[in-house]
Amino acid sequence: MISLEEARQRILAGIRPTGPETVALAAGWNRVLARPVISRLTQPPADVSAMDGYAVRAGDTAAGARLSVTGAAPAGRPFAGEVGPGEAVRIFTGGFVPAGADAILIQENARAAADGLEVLEPVAPGRWIRRRGLDFAEGQELLPAGRRLTARDIGLAAASNQPWLTVHRRPRIGILATGDEIALPGEPLPPGGIVSSNAHALAALVASAGGEGIILPIAPDDAGSIAALAGSGGYDLLVTTGGASVGEHDLVQKALGRDGFALDFWKIAMRPGKPLIWGRLGTMPVLGLPGNPVSALVCGVVFLLPALARMQGLPDQAPRTIQAAAGTDLPENDIRADHLRATLMRDAAGGWVATPASRQDSSMLAVLASADGLILRAPFAPALPKGGMVEVVPLAALGA
Amino acid sequence: MISLEEARQRILAGIRPTGPETVALAAGWNRVLARPVISRLTQPPADVSAMDGYAVRAGDTAAGARLSVTGAAPAGRPFAGEVGPGEAVRIFTGGFVPAGADAILIQENARAAADGLEVLEPVAPGRWIRRRGLDFAEGQELLPAGRRLTARDIGLAAASNQPWLTVHRRPRIGILATGDEIALPGEPLPPGGIVSSNAHALAALVASAGGEGIILPIAPDDAGSIAALAGSGGYDLLVTTGGASVGEHDLVQKALGRDGFALDFWKIAMRPGKPLIWGRLGTMPVLGLPGNPVSALVCGVVFLLPALARMQGLPDQAPRTIQAAAGTDLPENDIRADHLRATLMRDAAGGWVATPASRQDSSMLAVLASADGLILRAPFAPALPKGGMVEVVPLAALGA
Numbered sequence: 001m002i003s004l005e006e007a008r009q010r011i012l013a014g015i016r017p018t019g020p021e022t023v024a025l026a027a028g029w030n031r032v033l034a035r036p037v038i039s040r041l042t043q044p045p046a047d048v049s050a051m052d053g054y055a056v057r058a059g060d061t062a063a064g065a066r067l068s069v070t071g072a073a074p075a076g077r078p079f080a081g082e083v084g085p086g087e088a089v090r091i092f093t094g095g096f097v098p099a100g101a102d103a104i105l106i107q108e109n110a111r112a113a114a115d116g117l118e119v120l121e122p123v124a125p126g127r128w129i130r131r132r133g134l135d136f137a138e139g140q141e142l143l144p145a146g147r148r149l150t151a152r153d154i155g156l157a158a159a160s161n162q163p164w165l166t167v168h169r170r171p172r173i174g175i176l177a178t179g180d181e182i183a184l185p186g187e188p189l190p191p192g193g194i195v196s197s198n199a200h201a202l203a204a205l206v207a208s209a210g211g212e213g214i215i216l217p218i219a220p221d222d223a224g225s226i227a228a229l230a231g232s233g234g235y236d237l238l239v240t241t242g243g244a245s246v247g248e249h250d251l252v253q254k255a256l257g258r259d260g261f262a263l264d265f266w267k268i269a270m271r272p273g274k275p276l277i278w279g280r281l282g283t284m285p286v287l288g289l290p291g292n293p294v295s296a297l298v299c300g301v302v303f304l305l306p307a308l309a310r311m312q313g314l315p316d317q318a319p320r321t322i323q324a325a326a327g328t329d330l331p332e333n334d335i336r337a338d339h340l341r342a343t344l345m346r347d348a349a350g351g352w353v354a355t356p357a358s359r360q361d362s363s364m365l366a367v368l369a370s371a372d373g374l375i376l377r378a379p380f381a382p383a384l385p386k387g388g389m390v391e392v393v394p395l396a397a398l399g400a
Numbered sequence: 401m402i403s404l405e406e407a408r409q410r411i412l413a414g415i416r417p418t419g420p421e422t423v424a425l426a427a428g429w430n431r432v433l434a435r436p437v438i439s440r441l442t443q444p445p446a447d448v449s450a451m452d453g454y455a456v457r458a459g460d461t462a463a464g465a466r467l468s469v470t471g472a473a474p475a476g477r478p479f480a481g482e483v484g485p486g487e488a489v490r491i492f493t494g495g496f497v498p499a500g501a502d503a504i505l506i507q508e509n510a511r512a513a514a515d516g517l518e519v520l521e522p523v524a525p526g527r528w529i530r531r532r533g534l535d536f537a538e539g540q541e542l543l544p545a546g547r548r549l550t551a552r553d554i555g556l557a558a559a560s561n562q563p564w565l566t567v568h569r570r571p572r573i574g575i576l577a578t579g580d581e582i583a584l585p586g587e588p589l590p591p592g593g594i595v596s597s598n599a600h601a602l603a604a605l606v607a608s609a610g611g612e613g614i615i616l617p618i619a620p621d622d623a624g625s626i627a628a629l630a631g632s633g634g635y636d637l638l639v640t641t642g643g644a645s646v647g648e649h650d651l652v653q654k655a656l657g658r659d660g661f662a663l664d665f666w667k668i669a670m671r672p673g674k675p676l677i678w679g680r681l682g683t684m685p686v687l688g689l690p691g692n693p694v695s696a697l698v699c700g701v702v703f704l705l706p707a708l709a710r711m712q713g714l715p716d717q718a719p720r721t722i723q724a725a726a727g728t729d730l731p732e733n734d735i736r737a738d739h740l741r742a743t744l745m746r747d748a749a750g751g752w753v754a755t756p757a758s759r760q761d762s763s764m765l766a767v768l769a770s771a772d773g774l775i776l777r778a779p780f781a782p783a784l785p786k787g788g789m790v791e792v793v794p795l796a797a798l799g800a
Contacts, residue, residue, distance in 0.1 A: 025585055026615060029604035030799055041595070044763070076581020078592040093692075094763075096592055136766045143769070151608055151700075151800050155601025155693055156769040159594075163586030181476020185425055186563030192478040192496055194559075195441070201555025204429035208551055215426060292493075293555055300551075323750035350723035350789075363444070363494075366536045369543070369556040389750075397797060399430055400551050 001269040003379070004302060004337045008318065010264075011278055011303055014285050017313040018169040018236060025158055028149050030210055031167035032312040037143040037153075039160035043135040047097040049073075050128045054088040054110055054117060055101035058125040068116040073098055088117055097129055104128035136160065146313050148210070171211040171311040173304075174235035175199045178219040178226055178242040178252070179291060197365065198241040198289070198296045205300045208399035209308040226255035230281060236311055238284055239304065240277065242291030252288055256281055269379055271336040272362035273299040294362045298339050298374065301393065301400055319398075321376065321391040327355025330377065330384040338377035341367050342392065354392045372396050401669040403779070404702060404737045408718065410664075411678055411703055414685050417713040418569040418636060425558055428549050430610055431567035432712040437543040437553075439560035443535040447497040449473075450528045454488040454510055454517060455501035458525040468516040473498055488517055497529055504528035536560065546713050548610070571611040571711040573704075574635035575599045578619045578626055578642040578652070579691060597765065598641040598689070598696045605700045608799035609708040626655035630681060636711055638684055639704065640677065642691030652688055656681055669779055671736040672762035673699040694762045698739050698774065701793065701800055719798075721776065721791040727755025730777065730784040738777035741767050742792065754792045772796055 020034035049055065060067060067088040073079035075094035083089055083100035091097070091104060102125045109121040136142055142160055143153055149165070157165060175198075182196040183189050196218055203213030214235065219226045221243070230238055243252045253263050256279070263279035263286075273295035277288025287303065289296045306317045324344060340356040347353050354375050357367045373392040384390065420434035449455065460467060467488040473479035475494035483489055483500035491497070491504060502525045509521035536542055542560055543553055549565070557565060575598075582596040583589050596618055603613030614635065619626045621643070630638055643652045653663050656679070663679035663686075673695035677688025687703065689696045706717045724744060740756040747753050754775050757767045773792040784790065 025600055026603060029607050043594075043765075045592075045594075048763075050761070050763070076579065076590065076592050076594070094594075130761065130763055134761065135764050142766060149604075150769070150796055150798075151601050151604035152697055152765075152769040152771075152795065154604040155597040155697060156765050158585045158597035158600045159693060159765050161585050161589075161595045163584070179476070184563070185558045185561050189561075190476065192445075192476050194443075194445075194476070194494075195561045197555040197558035200425055200558045201551050203426060204549075204551035204554040207429050293559060297552055297555060361450070361530065361534065363448075363450070363530055364535045365443075365552075365556050365559050366542060369550070369552040371552075395552065396550055398550075 001267045001335070004268055004270045007266055007268045007276060007278070008303055008306060011287065011307055012310055012317060014278075014280065015237070015307050015310045018171055018311050020166050021169040022164050023167055025154065025163055025165055028157070028165040028167060029151060029154055030148060031165070032148050032210070032314055033143055033145050033165065034168045034313060035166040036141045036145050037157045037160065037162055037165065039136050039138055039140045039142050041161050042133045042138045043159060044094070044130055044132060046132050048130050049091045049093055049095045049097060049104045050130050051104055051106045052092050053104045053106040053128065055083055055091045055098050056088045056103055056105045056123065057083060057085060057101060058103040058123055058127070060086055061103070061105055061119045061122040063119055063122055065119040066113060066116055067119065102126065146315055148314060168312045171236045171308055172234065173206045173211050173213050173308075174216055174233070174238040175202050175206070175213050176216045176219055176226070176229055176238060176240045178221060178240060180221045182218055182242075184218065197293050198291070201293065201297055202239060202241070202300055202304070205297070205304060205400055206308065209305050210312055211308045221251060223251060223255035226252060230256055230286070233284060235284055237307065238281065238286045240286065240288045241296050243288065252277055256286070269336045270302070271338045274336070276303070292362055293365050294368050297368060301374070301395065302339070305398070305400070319393045321393055322352055323389050324352035324354035324392045326375070326384055326386055326388050326390050327353045329386050330356070330388070330390070332383040333377045333379060333381040335379050337379050340375040340377060341371035342373055342375045344372035344392065344394065352392070354390055401667045401735070404668055404670045407666055407668050407676060407678075408703055408706060411687065411707055412710055412717060414680065415637070415707050415710045418571055418711050420566050421569040422564050423567055425554065425563055425565055428557065428565040428567060429551060429554055430548060431565070432548050432610065432714055433543055433545050433565065434568045434713060435566040436541045436545050437557045437560065437562055437565065439536050439538055439540045439542050441561050442533045442538045443559060444494075444530055444532060446532050448530050449491045449493060449495050449497060449504045450530050451504055451506045452492050453504045453506040453528065455483055455491045455498050456488045456503055456505045456523065457483060457485060457501060458503040458523055458527070460486055461503070461505055461519045461522040463519055463522055465519040466513060466516055467519065502526065546715055548714065568712045571636045571708055572614060572634065573606045573611050573708075574614050574616055574633070574638040575602050575606070576616045576619055576626070576629055576638060576640045578621060578640060580621045582618055582642075584618065597693050598691065601693065601697055602639060602641070602700055602704070605697070605704060605800055606708065609705050610712055611708045621651060623651060623655035626652060630656055630686070633684060635684055637707065638681065638686045640686065640688045641696050643688065652677055656686070669736045670702070671738045674736070676703070692762055693765045694768050697768060701774070701795065702739070705798075705800070719793045721793055722752055723789050724752035724754035724792045726775070726784055726786055726788050726790050727753045729786050730756070730788070730790070732783040733777045733779060733781040735779050737779050740775040740777060741771035742773055742775045744772035744792065744794065752792070754790055
C-alpha cells in the first residue's frame with residue numbers, strides 16, 4: 001500500500017496545466033487567468049472630487065468669504081477653464097478638479113449668496129481630492145496569472161478597459177463507467193443490476209471545479225468496448241470507475257494495454273476507496289477510481305479536484321480544510337487515512353463542531369450526500385476525545 | 401434614512417421564487433430543487449454482501465468444518481439457487497445473498513480444500529450482510545425542495561433512478577448601466593469618461609449565485625432611452641446602476657414613471673452605498689444601485705444575492721458570515737452600517753483574523769477586488785480593540 005499523499009503527489013506530477021484561451025470579459029467569471037490583467041488606463045485619470053461641492057483655491061476659503069461660481073464640472077464633463085482667485089466651480093463626485101483649484105469645498109460648508117457663494121467653513125489644500133491613479137495606474141498588474149476570477153475581479157478588469165481575458169482552457173475530463181451490471185438512470189435495469197451514479201456525480205464534481213465532464217456511454221466488462229471508448233479521446237484526463245478492484249484491474253489493463261498503456265495499480269492506505277489505477281494512454285493521463293459510489297466521490301475529492309486545480313494553473317493542491325471540534329469521541333485509527341462523513345454545526349462561541357455520522361458504511365451514498373464535510377483521520381491517529389480538534393474538508397461549500 | 405436590514409426585508413418581500421423547470425440530471429448541478437427527489441427504488445434492492453467471501457449458513461461454520469461450493473454470486477449476477485446445509489456460494493462485495501445463507505464468511509477466514517472449502521474462523525449470523533434498503537428505500541424523500549444540488553446529490557439522485565430533476569428556473573436579471581460618461585471596455589471613451597464596469601461585475605455576481613445576467617446596452621442620461629431599455633423586459637428583476645444619487649433619481653423616475661412605475665427612493669444607513677431605488681415596472685421588480693462600482697458591488701452582495709437566493713427558493717437570505725478577530729483597532733462607527741474591505745488570514749490556532757485595508761475609499765475598486773471579505777460594523781458599534789471578534793462576509797468563497 002502507498003500513502004494517500006504519495007498517490008496524490010504522483011498524480012499531480014503527471015498533470016499539466018491546460019493552454020491559454022481568449023474569452024470575452026463577460027465569460028470570464030470563475031475562470032482562471034493564464035496571463036495577468038495589466039491595466040490599460042490610470043484610474044482616476046485625473047485628480048477628481050470625492051464629494052459634491054465646489055472646486056476652489058483653499059486660500060480663498062476664509063469663513064464668510066464670497067466666491068463667484070464660474071462653471072460646473074459634473075462627472076464625465078470636465079470644466080475646460082481655470083479656477084481663478086475668488087472663483088469656484090460647481091463639482092460633483094468623480095468630476096475632474098479644474099486647473100487652478102486645490103481643494104473641494106463640500107456643499108454642506110457653503111451657502112448660495114446673491115453674488116455667488118458664501119463660505120461657511122474653510123477647507124485645507126488637497127481636501128476631498130482623489131489623486132490621479134489612486135485606484136490603479138496604467139501598466140500596473142491588477143490580477144495575477146493563476147487567479148480564479150471573482151465578480152469583483154471582473155469589475156476591476158472592466159474598469160481597467162479589458163474587453164478580453166486570457167484564461168486556462170477548461171479541462172475536458174472524459175468519464176467512463178464500466179460494468180455489466182450498471183445502467184443509466186431511467187433505463188431498463190438488468191436483474192440484480194444497479195443504477196449508474198458515478199459518471200453523473202463525477203461530471204458534477206468536475207463542473208464544480210470549473211472543468212467540463214464528458215459522460216461516455218457505459219462500457220460493459222469487455223476489453224474491446226473499454227478500449228474503444230477510452231481511445232475515443234481528446235480529453236485532458238480520462239477517469240474510469242469500476243474495474244479497479246483486485247482481479248478486475250486486469251480487465252482495464254488488458255483493455256488499454258494494446259494501445260501502449262502504461263498502467264500503475266495502487267493500493268492506497270485510505271478509507272473509503274483503496275484501489276486506484278493511474279496511467280497514461282498515449283499522452284492522456286488515466287485515473288481509475290473504485291466503482292463504489294462513496295469511494296469514487298471521496299477519491300474524486302482527494303485526487304481529482306487537486307488535479308483539476310493544477311490543470312487550471314491554480315496553486316492549491318490538497319482540498320482546503322477547516323478546524324473543528326470533534327462532536328463525539330473518535331477511536332484510534334488503523335493504517336488507512338480515514339474520511340469520516342460528518343455534519344458541521346456552530347457551537348455557542350461560533351466555532352465549528354464536526355460530528356461523524358453514526359454509520360460510515362461505504363455503501364451509504366445518502367449518508368455521504370447529507371454530510372457537510374469529511375473529517376480527516378491520519379493513519380494511526382490516536383483516539384481523540386469529544387471536543388478535540390480535527391481537520392475537516394467542507395464539501396457543500398465546494399459544491400462537491 | 402432607513403436601516404440596511406429594513407431595506408433588505410422590503411426588497412425580499414417583493415421577490416417571488418421562479419417557477420419550476422425540468423432539467424436532465426446531468427444539468428442539475430448547483431441548481432435548486434423545486435420539488436423533492438423521491439427515490440424510485442430501494443438500495444440495496446436485496447440483502448447483499450459487504451465483503452468478498454462465501455455466503456454460508458452461520459451454523460455450519462465451526463472452525464475446521466468443510467463446505468462444498470455450489471456456485472457464485474458476483475455483483476449484478478444473483479445466484480438462482482439456495483444455500484443448503486454444508487454448502488457455500490462464492491460471493492463478492494455487492495452480490496445478492498442467496499436464499500438459505502445468513503452470513504458471509506470472508507475469504508481471509510476460509511481456505512480452499514480438496515473437497516471444497518475449509519472454515520478457519522466461525523462467523524455469526526447476519527455478519528457482513530448489508531440489509532435491503534440500508535442506503536435508502538423506494539418512496540423515501542432523499543433531497544428536499546429548496547436544496548442547492550451538490551455533486552454528491554447528483555450521485556444520489558442518479559442512484560435513486562432519476563433521469564430528470566425539477567428545479568427552479570434560473571432567475572433572469574436584466575442589468576442596465578446608465579450614464580452619458582460611461583463606455584464599454586474597449587470602446588472609444590468620451591473625454592473625462594470612465595469605463596463601465598458595473599454591468600459586467602453584477603452579471604458575474606448574478607452568475608455566482610446561479611442566475612442569468614443579461615447585460616443591456618448602456619443607457620445615456622435621457623428618460624426615453626432608459627424607458628425603452630428598461631421596458632425591453634422579460635426579466636425576473638431589472639437592476640439599474642447610476643442615476644440613483646440625489647437629483648439623479650428624478651431621471652430614472654421620469655424615465656419609468658410613464659409606464660406606471662411605482663418607485664421608492666431610499667437613503668440607506670450603510671457605507672459604501674447610500675442611495676437605492678426600489679420599485680416595480682408592471683410586475684417586474686426594479687432595483688436601482690449606485691453608480692460607484694464599489695458601492696454597486698457591496699449593495700449587490702447585501703441586497704441582490706439575497707434576492708437571487710429567494711428567487712431560487714433557497715431559505716438563506718442575509719449573506720453568510722464567519723467570526724474573525726479584528727487585525728487592527730477599529731474606531732467606533734457612526735449611523736451607517738459599514739462594510740470594511742478586509743483580508744482574512746489564519747492565526748496560529750487556526751482562527752480567522754480580518755484586517756481592514758488601510759484605505760476604505762469607496763472609489764478604490766482594486767482594494768475591493770483584493771479583499772477576502774467585508775467586516776460588518778453595525779450602526780454605532782463601539783470602538784473595538786485589535787483581537788476583538790467581528791462578523792465578516794467572506795467574498796472569495798462565494799465567487800463574489
